[in-house]
Amino acid sequence: MSRQHTPLWEVFVRARRGLAHTHVGSLHAPDAELALRNARDLYTRRQEGVSIWVVPASAITASSPDEKDAFFDPAADKVYRHPTFYEVPDGVAHL
Amino acid sequence: MYGNDFPGEDAPGGLLGEVEAAEAALRAAAERGRAAAEPGSDLAAYFAEVVDADQKIEPRDWMPEAYRRTLIRQIAQHAHSEIIGMQPEGNWISRAPSLKRKAILLAKVQDEAGHGLYLYAAAETLGVSRDELVDLLLDGRQKYSSIFNYPTLSWADVGAIGWLVDGAAIVNQVPLCRCSYGPYARAMIRVCKEESFHQRQGYEILHTLAHGTAAQKAMAQDSVDRWWYPSLAMFGPPDGDSTHSAQSMAWKIKRFSNDELRQRFVDMCVGQAEALGLRLPDPELRWNDERQAYDFTQPDYDELMRVIKGNGPCNRQRMEHRRRAHSEGAWVREAAAAYAAKRAVKEKEKVAA
Amino acid sequence: MSELFPFTLALGDDALIAAQRLAEWSTRAPEMEEDIALSNIALDQLGAARLLLSYAGELEGAGRDEDALAYLRDDREFRNCLLVELPNGDFAVTMAKLLVLSAYQVPLYTALAGCPDERLAAIGGKARKESAYHLDHAALWVRRLGDGTEESHRRMQAGIDQVWAYADELFAARPDAPVDPATLRSEFDDTVTAVLAEATLTLPEVGWTPAGGRDGVHTEHLSYLLAEMQVVHRAHPGARW
Numbered sequence: 001m002s003r004q005h006t007p008l009w010e011v012f013v014r015a016r017r018g019l020a021h022t023h024v025g026s027l028h029a030p031d032a033e034l035a036l037r038n039a040r041d042l043y044t045r046r047q048e049g050v051s052i053w054v055v056p057a058s059a060i061t062a063s064s065p066d067e068k069d070a071f072f073d074p075a076a077d078k079v080y081r082h083p084t085f086y087e088v089p090d091g092v093a094h095l
Numbered sequence: 096m097y098g099n100d101f102p103g104e105d106a107p108g109g110l111l112g113e114v115e116a117a118e119a120a121l122r123a124a125a126e127r128g129r130a131a132a133e134p135g136s137d138l139a140a141y142f143a144e145v146v147d148a149d150q151k152i153e154p155r156d157w158m159p160e161a162y163r164r165t166l167i168r169q170i171a172q173h174a175h176s177e178i179i180g181m182q183p184e185g186n187w188i189s190r191a192p193s194l195k196r197k198a199i200l201l202a203k204v205q206d207e208a209g210h211g212l213y214l215y216a217a218a219e220t221l222g223v224s225r226d227e228l229v230d231l232l233l234d235g236r237q238k239y240s241s242i243f244n245y246p247t248l249s250w251a252d253v254g255a256i257g258w259l260v261d262g263a264a265i266v267n268q269v270p271l272c273r274c275s276y277g278p279y280a281r282a283m284i285r286v287c288k289e290e291s292f293h294q295r296q297g298y299e300i301l302h303t304l305a306h307g308t309a310a311q312k313a314m315a316q317d318s319v320d321r322w323w324y325p326s327l328a329m330f331g332p333p334d335g336d337s338t339h340s341a342q343s344m345a346w347k348i349k350r351f352s353n354d355e356l357r358q359r360f361v362d363m364c365v366g367q368a369e370a371l372g373l374r375l376p377d378p379e380l381r382w383n384d385e386r387q388a389y390d391f392t393q394p395d396y397d398e399l400m401r402v403i404k405g406n407g408p409c410n411r412q413r414m415e416h417r418r419r420a421h422s423e424g425a426w427v428r429e430a431a432a433a434y435a436a437k438r439a440v441k442e443k444e445k446v447a448a
Numbered sequence: 449m450s451e452l453f454p455f456t457l458a459l460g461d462d463a464l465i466a467a468q469r470l471a472e473w474s475t476r477a478p479e480m481e482e483d484i485a486l487s488n489i490a491l492d493q494l495g496a497a498r499l500l501l502s503y504a505g506e507l508e509g510a511g512r513d514e515d516a517l518a519y520l521r522d523d524r525e526f527r528n529c530l531l532v533e534l535p536n537g538d539f540a541v542t543m544a545k546l547l548v549l550s551a552y553q554v555p556l557y558t559a560l561a562g563c564p565d566e567r568l569a570a571i572g573g574k575a576r577k578e579s580a581y582h583l584d585h586a587a588l589w590v591r592r593l594g595d596g597t598e599e600s601h602r603r604m605q606a607g608i609d610q611v612w613a614y615a616d617e618l619f620a621a622r623p624d625a626p627v628d629p630a631t632l633r634s635e636f637d638d639t640v641t642a643v644l645a646e647a648t649l650t651l652p653e654v655g656w657t658p659a660g661g662r663d664g665v666h667t668e669h670l671s672y673l674l675a676e677m678q679v680v681h682r683a684h685p686g687a688r689w
Contacts, residue, residue, distance in 0.1 A: 205487035424478025430596025
């Protein structure tokens with residue numbers, strides 16, 4: 001079975017107004033528009049968010065050699081205690 | 096089928112409480128310092144130290160190759176199980192006997208697709224692509240939980256799957272929220288939280304049937320009779336025959352054995368069955384005061400092996416269904432890729448102009 | 449009996465039968481992400497159907513609830529448009545159906561949200577947001593399939609050709625209803641024309657405009673759909689679920 005790989009996207013959700021976008025996971029989609037729609041259906045089925053970002057995993061550069069993966073970030077209620085933008089690793093970029 | 100282990104201490108609030116406790120433990124462990132904060136020259140020692148400290152291994156950390164392979168296999172099989180597991184229940188969406196039940200069932204089957212995707216994403220952090228894993232499933236080189244090779248023959252089966260199959264899955268999954276591999280543990284926390292409604296809806300269906308007409312009650316009992324032993328078999332072979340257990344336990348991928356989890360499941364179900372007014376189909380089922388647990392009849396492990404090998408009632412049907420959906424969707428996926436490529440070219444031209 | 453009951457019933461039946469067809473995609477979609485999306489849309493339609501049928505039952509005043517209306521009527525008593533009962537076909541046919549349905553439901557529910565009947569206005573207010581999403585989703589796929597590969601273009605054009613004739617029925621005049629569907633036609637045409645143009649597709653010539661759903665004269669497909677949907681409910685008369 002041969003096929004082209006559908007790009008991987010990292011998904012960030014703003015849970016409520018006043019909170020930063022938080023990494024919630026990833027998904028596959030051929031383009032940004034579909035990635036955004038898929039993210040809405042996959043990661044906000046239970047009204048988990050008011051705003052979504054999708055970023056091509058391949059466009060992310062990670063800084064930390066130790067803590068690389070932001071695959072499933074700590075829960076959104078912690079975001080304001082760690083105000084620095086959560087670095088998303090490139091651990092997934094080679095996929 | 097899923098890895099089996101347990102939280103170390105009893106958490107309040109039932110299974111959901113245990114999930115929350117696991118989440119809190121995950122945060123607490125991350126806050127704790129270790130003797131060596133950064134990996135030194137001895138990567139294996141660093142790995143062991145992180146696992147011993149109940150902290151999480153993350154995707155680009157060094158890990159033993161066998162640890163990586165074990166996790167890929169287990170997470171992929173778990174993901175496949177969610178995707179194939181949509182079929183037996185999906186079989187009743189069109190015939191759900193009330194609009195409310197139809198909505199609940201559709202949402203539940205949809206959740207399972209979502210859980211499959213969370214899990215594929217977790218597996219991908221280990222350096223394997225979802226496409227590869229899907230191919231392994233479609234080629235029959237990776238398995239899914241054998242429970243989904245049994246047919247759903249009545250509406251009551253939707254209830255029995257929710258109560259018994261999801262119940263057994265949750266007993267397996269809650270401990271995985273403490274798995275040593277970070278992405279898997281975090282995926283399981285999300286899955287378990289969302290699944291809390293699945294088991295309850297199944298139980299409610301059976302409760303309604305068991306307190307309904309004589310025909311409804313008979314339908315419910317027949318369903319429990321058929322699903323009880325396959326559900327017990329979901330915990331895998333008895334400990335003596337389990338091939339992967341010891342190493343998985345050392346790596347904290349699992350912490351408790353198949354038999355321990357099976358016992359826990361039986362002990363949970365007995366009271367729930369009484370409240371339903373339904374009978375568990377085991378004449379040997381009785382409280383053992385000495386063991387402080389129920390004695391029960393083991394499932395037929397020869398049957399389990401036959402089903403795992405591909406000769407259950409629905410193996411062929413489930414695989415054929417998945418293969419057909421995949422192959423019939425190929426032209427759509429190709430179209431989306433072609434459209435994206437065209438758009439990318441147009442964007443580039445715009446930038447250049 | 450006022451026009452309110454048959455109108456509400458027709459809208460409820462549209463949503464219910466659309467939900468039943470969309471839910472058939474569960475476990476069968478071209479991609480797992482799309483499985484989830486189609487289920488979401490089916491759930492929205494089902495949710496709207498339940499609100500509309502419950503209200504229709506109250507308007508009728510004969511003691512029928514949403515389930516009595518959904519499960520205990522025969523095909524001749526259903527008032528849905530023919531479009532929604534057509535078989536799903538391939539993914540292109542389904543997207544063509546969804547495009548037509550949602551491009552009709554968006555202006556319909558929007559107008560309903562401003563109608564004097566408070567219950568219908570509330571339902572319209574909720575459903576129009578959902579329909580806007582359905583329209584967005586259908587348009588997104590029609591563009592991709594229309595302007596994707598040769599194969600997908602061929603299938604998408606065939607899908608539009610197949611369902612387009614059924615659009616006419618949606619806009620049959622109902623001057624006494626809270627919203628007269630005839631007034632929605634131009635907005636619908638604008639929406640669909642724009643999407644098809646972007647998708648490099650053409651609007652077929654319509655020489656045939658099948659109708660009859662609003663009078664309970666359906667295609668052969670509806671009876672089978674209902675037989676499946678109603679079988680368990682009808683096998684246990686009076687039972688609770």
